[in-house]
Amino acid sequence: MVNLVVAIPLMLLPVTIFCLLYLPSGHKLPRSAVPSPKNLTVILLTFDENHAPESPLSDTIFYSAQRRLQWDDFLAKPSPSGPSAAVAYTSFSYDGNSSLAHDTLKITLRLQVFFIKSASWVRPDAKNNYALAHEQLHFDITRLVVERFKQKLRQTALNRDDYDSIIQYQYLQSFREMNRLQYKFDQETNHGLNPAAQTRWRDKVNVGLKNNGVLPEELGIESIKF
Numbered sequence: 001m002v003n004l005v006v007a008i009p010l011m012l013l014p015v016t017i018f019c020l021l022y023l024p025s026g027h028k029l030p031r032s033a034v035p036s037p038k039n040l041t042v043i044l045l046t047f048d049e050n051h052a053p054e055s056p057l058s059d060t061i062f063y064s065a066q067r068r069l070q071w072d073d074f075l076a077k078p079s080p081s082g083p084s085a086a087v088a089y090t091s092f093s094y095d096g097n098s099s100l101a102h103d104t105l106k107i108t109l110r111l112q113v114f115f116i117k118s119a120s121w122v123r124p125d126a127k128n129n130y131a132l133a134h135e136q137l138h139f140d141i142t143r144l145v146v147e148r149f150k151q152k153l154r155q156t157a158l159n160r161d162d163y164d165s166i167i168q169y170q171y172l173q174s175f176r177e178m179n180r181l182q183y184k185f186d187q188e189t190n191h192g193l194n195p196a197a198q199t200r201w202r203d204k205v206n207v208g209l210k211n212n213g214v215l216p217e218e219l220g221i222e223s224i225k226f
Contacts (some may be wrong), residue, residue, distance in 0.1 A: 042104040043158045047150055050112045063113035063143045065209075069136050076121035086122035088135055090115045090142045092149075092178075094171065098163075105160055109167070111150075113143050133202075134192040140205045141181050147213030149174035 050062050061073060074086065096109040152170050159166060189197040207216045 043160060043163065044104055044106045045153060045158065046106065046108050048108055048110045050110060059116060059118050061115040061117065063115075063139060069115065069132060069139060071122055071127045071132060073115065073117050074120045074122040075117040076119055078121045078123045085126035086131070086135065087120055088115065088138055089119040090139050092142055092146050092175075094167075096167075105163075107158070107163060107167075109153075111146055113146050115139055130195070131192060134189070134198060137185065137198070137202060137205060138182060140209065141185060142178060144205055144208045144213055145174050145178040145181065147209065148177065149213075151213050 054061065054067065059075075061067065061069070069088075074088070076087070079087075090113075092111065092113045094109050094111050096107060098105060098107045100106075149170060152174065153167065156166060156170060185201055188194070189201060192198060204216055207219070207221065208214060211219060
């Protein structure tokens with residue numbers, strides 16, 4: 001388990017957010033059912049996503065553009081001490097399967113982008129709409145990284161004899177990228193205390209989400225400055 005902990009000063013409680021991310025183990029794809037014939041030349045990679053119906057009894061919220069975070073989603077008891085105004089757990093994971101038909105190896109990855117209610121908390125004096133928007137952006141950044149993860153895999157030459165290790169490597173690289181982006185977001189916005197910077201990040205992430213994870217600077221968009 002790898003943890004990223006971003007601490008914030010207690011004096012900044014009204015508008016700051018604490019984000020804690022953790023890494024679930026990436027699941028290797030089953031290999032025993034996949035033979036390795038010499039003439040195998042085509043690898044088809046597809047993606048599926050967990051869109052399980054939301055239940056009030058569920059401890060997990062799967063990412064949806066139509067379902068935004070609410071303060072009621074933060075169910076853990078706030079810490080009585082320490083500098084943190086809130087703690088949010090968001091991350092992503094995958095599992096998958098593979099099958100062989102003639103000369104085509106089909107690999108299907110099931111992706112999960114999630115928020116854990118029982119591990120997330122907020123202090124009463126930190127609850128406001130602006131801070132919640134900051135928290136939602138942390139969740140949006142996790143989703144953005146998953147889109148980038150998918151693009152990396154599409155552009156990666158998968159080896160039929162070791163595709164699971166390649167996918168696992170890209171997963172770990174994407175998780176590291178997520179940590180970097182989350183940290184940079186909090187650093188540049190001063191944990192939400194800089195509204196102009198937060199607006200720029202909101203626009204940046206929205207552009208990325210609308211373009212399969214490709215960021216404005218990668219699209220050559222110069223009108224949005226970061």
